[in-house]
Amino acid sequence: MGQNAPHNPLDRLPPAREKVETIEILRQANKSTAALAELKGIAKTIPNQAMLINAVVLQEAKDSSEIENIITTQDEIYKALTVNKTKISSETKEVVNYRKAIFHGFDFVKRQGFLRVNDIVSIQQELVDNTAGIRSTPGTVLKNDKTGEIVYTPPQDRPEILDLLSDFINHFNQNDQELSPLINLAILHYQFESIHPFYDGNGRTGRILNILYLMLNGLIDVPILYLSSYIIENKSEYYRLLNKTNRTGEWGEWIIFMLKAVENTSKKTIEKISKIKNLLELTIDKVQTESPKIYKKELVELLFEQPYSKIDFVVHKLNVERKAASRYLQELENIGIVVSQKVGRETLYINKDLIEILKQ
Numbered sequence: 001m002g003q004n005a006p007h008n009p010l011d012r013l014p015p016a017r018e019k020v021e022t023i024e025i026l027r028q029a030n031k032s033t034a035a036l037a038e039l040k041g042i043a044k045t046i047p048n049q050a051m052l053i054n055a056v057v058l059q060e061a062k063d064s065s066e067i068e069n070i071i072t073t074q075d076e077i078y079k080a081l082t083v084n085k086t087k088i089s090s091e092t093k094e095v096v097n098y099r100k101a102i103f104h105g106f107d108f109v110k111r112q113g114f115l116r117v118n119d120i121v122s123i124q125q126e127l128v129d130n131t132a133g134i135r136s137t138p139g140t141v142l143k144n145d146k147t148g149e150i151v152y153t154p155p156q157d158r159p160e161i162l163d164l165l166s167d168f169i170n171h172f173n174q175n176d177q178e179l180s181p182l183i184n185l186a187i188l189h190y191q192f193e194s195i196h197p198f199y200d201g202n203g204r205t206g207r208i209l210n211i212l213y214l215m216l217n218g219l220i221d222v223p224i225l226y227l228s229s230y231i232i233e234n235k236s237e238y239y240r241l242l243n244k245t246n247r248t249g250e251w252g253e254w255i256i257f258m259l260k261a262v263e264n265t266s267k268k269t270i271e272k273i274s275k276i277k278n279l280l281e282l283t284i285d286k287v288q289t290e291s292p293k294i295y296k297k298e299l300v301e302l303l304f305e306q307p308y309s310k311i312d313f314v315v316h317k318l319n320v321e322r323k324a325a326s327r328y329l330q331e332l333e334n335i336g337i338v339v340s341q342k343v344g345r346e347t348l349y350i351n352k353d354l355i356e357i358l359k360q
């Protein structure tokens, strides 16, 4: 079908079962569910959950923003988070906001056990740092980056947008459905992106909703599964299939795409966790044997919670004086655990090996 084929008005949820439960989809859903269940189990074995969550959320903030061509480096983000008053690019600022928006979303999930449309608005607000909210002025269309051609026109009228959003949130909160929650995840993500309720930030907000949905349905306890790295690797497919679903009303390929994203990222995250655990053990071992005098479990854990560390962090975590904190970090550098770098007046101590694992 050509680029200018007419768009179909959005249907309310859910789609007909036979369209979203083909044998191929059910087979893939089984594989994806198994991979995610394995991840859920392994995540429990990590001794310090905050450590894992911080690192993974930051990586996701970076990746999800990258899908929207907001490109920055891990190095710059960590510096922005660690050094007060440092100059940061607008891209880095957006990623830092994205990270805040994710944590904001977790709060709703933990406090309420469900989401309201207003909560989604609040998450998006945190992300884009303005209060424009749900679209009220027509004119928002989705264009092809390269050709500028209009590929999709979302609903334009505010009442229609609100109506579709309320239908969306009802479906989102319903966790007694017979349909596999992972199939639902795919349906919900398509629906949210197609409603496209905001002027900007729809893609990123929608991807935050994905992890919140998994948590609300108990498929994962801690927020560590993110599909963005997979979407980056398969970005044109992601766009093509969102589009195809709307033009043809066929769900199959899109659902398979999302299910594979879950399987693939679950497996990758399992690998990552196992590498982080190994590194943590190695690091503990090294400090214990090479600098037994300064060894404290909390000190090593800090280097994993804050891969870019500084004297202040040590002071707070270990409740020691600056002089001692500084000496600990120096010693850790001497034995090759961290690498120091001066940024402005601050000295950062970077857990390089961990950063390498997180980047993969």
Ligand SMILES: Nc1ncnc2c1ncn2[C@@H]1O[C@H](COP(=O)(O)OP(=O)(O)O)[C@@H](O)[C@H]1O
Residues within 6 Å of the ligand: 067, 068, 142, 151, 152, 193, 194, 198, 199, 200, 201, 202, 203, 204, 205, 206, 239, 242, 243, 246
């Ligand atoms: N044809 C389409 N139908 C529905 N949604 C689409 C389509 N093409 C792209 N999208 C979604 O729109 C998002 C981009 O919208 P945008 O509001 O700019 O979000 P962000 O600012 O987070 O990039 C993409 O990430 C994708 O999820």
Ligand SMILES: [Mg+2]
Residues within 6 Å of the ligand: 068, 200, 201, 202
């Ligand atoms: Mg955008």
